Amino acid sequence: MMKKRIKLLVLALSFAGAIPLSFGQQTETAIDDFRPSSLNQPGKEFPQVNSQGYARFKIEAPAADSVRVSLGLGGRGGTKLTKADDGTWMGTTEGPMDEGFHYYHVNVDGGIFNDPGALNFYGSVRWESGIEIPAHDQEFYALKDVPHGHVQQILFPSKSTDTSRRAFVYTPPGYEQNQAEKYPVLYLQHGWGEDETAWTNQGHANLIMDNLIAEGKSKPFIIVMTYGMTNEIKFGGLRNFDITPFQTVMVDELIPYVDKNFRTLADASHRAMGGLSMGGMETKQITLNKPDTFSYYALLSGGTYAPDDIKDKSDVNLIFISCGSKENPERVNEATEALKKAGLNAVSYISEGTAHEFQTWRRSLHQLAPLLFKN
């Protein structure tokens, strides 16, 4: 009853303020085919998702006064859970969520916690809960019965930061057996508040590559992912961002370690750099600062290049620029057209129906990989 009254109040306020909200999704009834999210902790029944993309949450906190989940339709403060007689709190999003991966957390009596049912993923400079809304195209990042590459945790020495730094290295299927073969390398960066675990945990980069390689759609190559928040941006904003510390780690420390410890084709014509969001910003600056290091550039929801940015066109084999259709696709397409007109090999990709989230970046990697190392 309390819930109904609140909804009516919201309706009244909305009409009074003449805010153009669509209520179609709110009144629609969620189909009752909810199943545990594929990203739940082993054996946990909640959170759940249904075939329409609704998410349903269940949190135990018998003595709490208020439990909310940060995930829900935009701008409405997430999803408020209501208490059942057994002391559990339950609630369903007011409508379907976008396909793919979403970060979220739970607010219990004013404190921010993770959902004990969900796995955790590093984003927003903390380990957040994650939920997976099944996507129509989820096959391309599914775990299939194909040969699987390995993902290695390496600890590489970094004099500039006076420590051993962590990176993850994807080696493609066959890497161990084909001892004579050398491989090109993609350096792939996460976004602000994420870390070097994001591209495999949230992005399934390894499974995307395993599947593409099994289908013969991509050359086998190595992917290297490391932590990109090395300076004052660590827990602050991007305003005073200085690329130098991270560029030193990447170009002077990580790349030499990888070229020494893995069977790489160690030249710019076999080296790509890409990144999502802040990682795109880093990619743009480092590729332009170090034209002799990389020849394939990829910005995923991470800005654009202008033709004038490129000093020598012969340094560049490919520029790939992407984003979700709910971001700024016009800017991505216009920038790509301008680069093409200037004679550069530029490709754009727009992920349909997705925003600044990992489904956009999974799809972007899936589009990018087949274009890499063809020269």
Place this chain on the structure above:
Amino acid sequence: MMKKRIKLLVLALSFAGAIPLSFGQQTETAIDDFRPSSLNQPGKEFPQVNSQGYARFKIEAPAADSVRVSLGLGGRGGTKLTKADDGTWMGTTEGPMDEGFHYYHVNVDGGIFNDPGALNFYGSVRWESGIEIPAHDQEFYALKDVPHGHVQQILFPSKSTDTSRRAFVYTPPGYEQNQAEKYPVLYLQHGWGEDETAWTNQGHANLIMDNLIAEGKSKPFIIVMTYGMTNEIKFGGLRNFDITPFQTVMVDELIPYVDKNFRTLADASHRAMGGLSMGGMETKQITLNKPDTFSYYALLSGGTYAPDDIKDKSDVNLIFISCGSKENPERVNEATEALKKAGLNAVSYISEGTAHEFQTWRRSLHQLAPLLFKN
């Protein structure tokens, strides 16, 4: 004031019941040199530990009525936090904790959540919060400026469970460069409620090996860690435990994959199996069922072998049995003596001042590794 009254009540009850409790630690004042735990999430100030081994917690939940932390001195229901004016809840353990790693969680108004300040570790069939009490011997698992091995995530095909299963593989420093060298392998299992991430995340197995190898104290070898809860024990008890499903995964699927994809010395004389707690139980059963597969056996807080268990002494190069001094050291020492008397190469190790926790197992691996693959 409330807190004092409760303490007095506890005292009264204890004396009344004549329970021999030591209150020395409770009345001792914690030295105010608290620092963030080394296992905190990046940038998080709490939880903290002091030089004596006290742990201090701070949880934000302004509207909560009750916040408790499961960690604290045994049998007293953990540590009750008290609310400050700013809406945060704080509390310190009543005394020093054992050295090393501890799992814990937070109870907020009757709901179980993780501490948003701490990293998460898989234990008790859930991702739990973890805290590290600095140990006097912590150097042996510290991240040092030495050559580091890699830890690879592999996905190996498993017909018996109809999926690709995950394992982690530690390859020692130099593995990539020394292409002609082949290595012995230790198969190392986690305990009940843990998973294949435990030995590197909680146990720092990779750093222990890096440091031992750098000091010339251990031969370089490969370590393989996979998930051992493959059957009905998954979320239940160990009563109806059947080793067959896991033995099939380990012996018929994982070992052939590892021998195919890594440069291993693929025979029993270069293969060890060890495990902690439930992993020790698995080790005992599999090594005895498959005497042609392994020749080095290690039980870490995971039971003992009797001389009669061993059918052919020539199958066994080493039996290593360990536990914490707060477990059952007499049983471990007696069993080892009996094995020695029967002519077996048996070694026991007791970790001083620790219980059924990871500090016992870190130290056990540190003792075990130098003894392996010497024949």
